Amino acid sequence: MIPSHSPVDVETQAATFRECFAHLQREIGRVFVGQRDVVDQLLLCFFCQGHALIEGAPGLGKTLLVRTLSDALSLRFARIQCTPDLMPADVTGTNLLIETPSGGREFSFQRGPLFANVVLADELNRATPRTQAAFLEAMQERHVTIFGVTHTLEEPFSVFATQNPIEMEGTYPLPEAQLDRFFFKLHVRMPGVEDLAEIITRTTGVAIEHATPRFSIGTVCDMLALVKRVKVAEPALRLVLRLVRATHPDAGDAPETVKKYVRYGASPRAAQAIILAAKALALVSGRYHVAVEDVRPLALPALNHRIIRNFHGEMEQISSETIVERVMQTVGE
Amino acid sequence: MPTSSELFTARLAGFRSRAWLVLFANNLCAALTIASATLISAQLLAGVPRPAGWTWLMVTATASGVAAAVVSYLGRPTLRTTASAIDRALALEDRVIAGLQSANQDDVISCLVVREADKALQRALRQDVFPFRSRRYGVLAGVVFGGAVVLSLADMGRSTTLRLSPSAGGAGAGGGTTAAATATPQRDSNAPPTIASSGERRSPRLSNPGPAPQDDARPADIKPEAPSSGDDRRADAIGVPESQSSSTGATSVNAGESTGRQQQDSVPAGPVSEASAGPATASAGRSPSSRLRGAGTQGGSSDARQAGRGAGGVSGGDVTAASSGASARMASTASSRSFAVAARAAAEAALTRDDIPPELRRYVRDYFRALQGKAPSSRTGPQR
Numbered sequence: 123m124i125p126s127h128s129p130v131d132v133e134t135q136a137a138t139f140r141e142c143f144a145h146l147q148r149e150i151g152r153v154f155v156g157q158r159d160v161v162d163q164l165l166l167c168f169f170c171q172g173h174a175l176i177e178g179a180p181g182l183g184k185t186l187l188v189r190t191l192s193d194a195l196s197l198r199f200a201r202i203q204c205t206p207d208l209m210p211a212d213v214t215g216t217n218l219l220i221e222t223p224s225g226g227r228e229f230s231f232q233r234g235p236l237f238a239n240v241v242l243a244d245e246l247n248r249a250t251p252r253t254q255a256a257f258l259e260a261m262q263e264r265h266v267t268i269f270g271v272t273h274t275l276e277e278p279f280s281v282f283a284t285q286n287p288i289e290m291e292g293t294y295p296l297p298e299a300q301l302d303r304f305f306f307k308l309h310v311r312m313p314g315v316e317d318l319a320e321i322i323t324r325t326t327g328v329a330i331e332h333a334t335p336r337f338s339i340g341t342v343c344d345m346l347a348l349v350k351r352v353k354v355a356e357p358a359l360r361l362v363l364r365l366v367r368a369t370h371p372d373a374g375d376a377p378e379t380v381k382k383y384v385r386y387g388a389s390p391r392a393a394q395a396i397i398l399a400a401k402a403l404a405l406v407s408g409r410y411h412v413a414v415e416d417v418r419p420l421a422l423p424a425l426n427h428r429i430i431r432n433f434h435g436e437m438e439q440i441s442s443e444t445i446v447e448r449v450m451q452t453v454g455e
Numbered sequence: 456m457p458t459s460s461e462l463f464t465a466r467l468a469g470f471r472s473r474a475w476l477v478l479f480a481n482n483l484c485a486a487l488t489i490a491s492a493t494l495i496s497a498q499l500l501a502g503v504p505r506p507a508g509w510t511w512l513m514v515t516a517t518a519s520g521v522a523a524a525v526v527s528y529l530g531r532p533t534l535r536t537t538a539s540a541i542d543r544a545l546a547l548e549d550r551v552i553a554g555l556q557s558a559n560q561d562d563v564i565s566c567l568v569v570r571e572a573d574k575a576l577q578r579a580l581r582q583d584v585f586p587f588r589s590r591r592y593g594v595l596a597g598v599v600f601g602g603a604v605v606l607s608l609a610d611m612g613r614s615t616t617l618r619l620s621p622s623a624g625g626a627g628a629g630g631g632t633t634a635a636a637t638a639t640p641q642r643d644s645n646a647p648p649t650i651a652s653s654g655e656r657r658s659p660r661l662s663n664p665g666p667a668p669q670d671d672a673r674p675a676d677i678k679p680e681a682p683s684s685g686d687d688r689r690a691d692a693i694g695v696p697e698s699q700s701s702s703t704g705a706t707s708v709n710a711g712e713s714t715g716r717q718q719q720d721s722v723p724a725g726p727v728s729e730a731s732a733g734p735a736t737a738s739a740g741r742s743p744s745s746r747l748r749g750a751g752t753q754g755g756s757s758d759a760r761q762a763g764r765g766a767g768g769v770s771g772g773d774v775t776a777a778s779s780g781a782s783a784r785m786a787s788t789a790s791s792r793s794f795a796v797a798a799r800a801a802a803e804a805a806l807t808r809d810d811i812p813p814e815l816r817r818y819v820r821d822y823f824r825a826l827q828g829k830a831p832s833s834r835t836g837p838q839r
Contacts, residue, residue, distance in 0.1 A: 129570075132563050351564050353557055355549035357539065410567045411553035 132348070132410075139345045139405050142337050143169075149194040149333035154187050155324065156317035160308050163399075163423050164191065164282070168240075169349055170398040172305025173261045173281040175246075175296075175427060180286055182310045183321075185242060188282040192240040195342055196335035198276065200238035204249035206292065210256035214266040215273070231268060236260050239278050239339070246283035247293040257281065258300045278339070278346060298386075298430050305395045307427035352401035353411040359397070361417050364453045366393045369429055369445070377452040379445055383435030388428040395424040422446050459566065460558040463573040464534070467555065471537040473581040475527060477588075482523035484592040490515045490522075491599040498606045512607055516600070541576070544584045550575045799823035 143165060150161050160176075167174045168191065176184045185201070192199035202213060215234030221227050235241060236257075243249075243257060260266050261281050265274045283304070285296075301307075313321065324331060367373045369387030371380050380387070400416035407416070426442040435445075457465070494515050532540070538552040554572020557565035802823050806816050 129563050129567055132567060351562075353553055353564055353568050355553040356535075356556060357542075357549055357552060407548075409548065409550070410564050410571065411549065411557075413549035413553070415548050 132351075135344060135348045136405055136408075136410070138337075138341065139169075139348060140408065142341070142345060143406050145336055146191065146194050150187065150190050152331045153190045153324075153333055154183055155321045156313045157183075157187075157310060159419075160310055161187070163306055163308055163420075164188075166399045166402045166420070167306045167308075168278070168280050169346060169402045170305060170395075171278055171280060171346055172395060172398070173283070173303065175301070175304040175307045176282055176284045176310060177287050177307060178284070178310030179288060179312070182312065184284045184310055185244060187310075188240060188242045190333045194333035194335055195239075195337060195339075197239035197278070197339065197342075199240045199242070200235035201242040201244060202235050203244045204246050204253065206248060206250055206294075208249045208253045210253050211268075213253060213256050214260060215268060217269050229269070231271070231273065233273070234266075236266060236281075237273075237276060239276055239280070241279075241281045243281055243283040245286055245293075247285040247295055249294065251294050251297075254294065254296060254300060257283070258303050262303050278342060301427045302389050302391055304427060306399070306423040308423055349398070349402045349405060352404050352409075354397060354401070355411050355413055358400065358412045358414045358417050361414050361453070362393050362396045362400075365396070365417070365421055365425070365449060366390070368449045368453050369425060375453070377448050379440070379448040383431055383438070383440045384429055384445060385432035385435075386430040388425050392424050392428045396420050399424065418450070421450055425449070459573060460569050463554055463569050463576065464558055466573065466576045467534055467537060467541075467551070470541060470576070470579075470581055470584060471532055471534055473585045474532045474537050474540065477585045478530065478532065479523055479527040480587055481592065482526045483519060484596040486519035486522040486526075487516070487596040488592070488599050490519045491596070491603040494603040495599070495606055498603075509607070512604055515603065541579060541584050545575070545579055547575050795823065795826045799826070 146165055147158075147161060150165075151158075154161065164174060164176075164187065176187070178184050189199060189201075202208070211234070213234050214236055215232050217229040218232050219227055220230045246254060246257065249257070256266075260275060264279055265272050267273070285293075364375065366388045368376050369380060369384065369392075370376060371382075371384045371387065373380075373387070376384075376387075396417060397412065399420045400412040403416045403420065404410070404412045422443060425446045429442045429445055431440065431442065431445075434440075494511060534555055535552065538555045541547065541551045542549050550568075550572045554569045554575075557568040557572075802811075802819055805811055806819060811819055
């Protein structure tokens, strides 16, 4: 896409972005009750073209959330239920030997579910490491290579994987290197009583709410490009760098909690994720630059899965969220 | 036509100037407080040279200003720090600093960022962002500096009293007094208090002229009927016994003039010396009484009256009245040397009795030593 050269065009695009964001919030809110922060972070992740790992107990609406997002943008949606016998070819697609109309036979590539705009990988931790690797390679490279032929994935492309934190038997926990590929890790928590009552009311009646699409893929792609053009103010950049640096136990300004319970801190991908998401948040806030205020709410989802605890941290059950919050307290403006 | 980036940068530079000014004011308050407190401490502490006088006050104020200017220059705010301060003060969500970063870029987003920042700056007031919050410190600096001024003025008054005390009786002659004011430079405020010797007090113009045939006519045996305040001061200062003090009181008939001389220190020297030239020259070679008469009765001329007025703010008529009364009593034949010897003996006796503060004893000794040494030569000058 050719970037706009007129300030008026950019302002129009920014206004459209804000309108689209508000529309998605509204439409998702009609179907998915509560969890506003999770919804906002999921939308930011999508507009930054990142992938999110959604963690939560069964029945909290993780799948519904991702499907509603796809419906509200009229994007191609694919769902993969991961099991131990799921093969990489089942995800990426494979070459099949088919008969041609002339009677001959040839290999034809049959696209897997990864060739969609929004992919939901349900219970990714139940897939074998080999299948997980296929997923994560596609997520990182945005293309798959089958029999030496590279197939580019569609734009926009986002994978939202879920995992169940309580049923760990028979699962293959994602290695840290693969966790790092996820832009955000979102926690869907048990809703409150009022939200729960609303959920029951909506889902047990006759009428079922559906999200209404309004913006085309082209418009969405324009907005994705606009996000990357947003400027970053130096104080915000410095704050991000200090945050990431403070998660490393060998850093001088790391808090005592990090030095005691962290084995390895966040990678540069964490800084990239925070800055990109902050750019989208700045646009939502009506600015063309990232401010310090944009960084703070994004630190937790971007850092919590990138901090590797040591033995003491795991034994004392110090959560990554606790460590990130301590880092946030330590690193001021 | 300046671009929006240039306008924005210029506007930001205005804020930086304001920040610099506030910084200078704060530093000035701090420097003035510290310097004034140091000055006060030096004046109050014993064993430290006592700085006093207008010179030290001026040095304090000037040094504070220079120090504040230097520190402000070294810590002068940059455009970047100014932009950060504006963002923090007005909660502008880093708009200004982002605008500053984007000011040199020409892409569309940068233009929008600069425009947003410029709008924010247009709405902002410099005094809101960088207010003079040092009012409390300014009051503190003013109070401390005022205290230093008061102490210095008090010290100056004390040193003037010390300087005038011994001369109140001895340098009573109107012409001599005026000449002393013109010939003796203003004592430096930081110099230790000195008691000027008779030689210092004598005007060159008065000590040189011609013969002084009546020098032997000393007023040592004159007993004043009503010692003036100058006499009291002198007696207190040097511890001269009352009898001796009263004998010197003969020459201190013009104590009123001496008192006036305290004021005379602030009178410009030029007109005073000019005014004193007439009667002083006219009375050269005469005894003080005759000279006083010359300035008073004979010198009822305008010059003499001018001299009296210029010397102590006393009109010529007053001088005439005072001197005519004094001349009637100044008929002594005692030698000045005998007077000096007696006075010195009395002073030394007082020194041994601890009546003189230890720090002033040296001056008392010097005074009488000088008085004794100069006595013969004083024959050529006017009587004291």
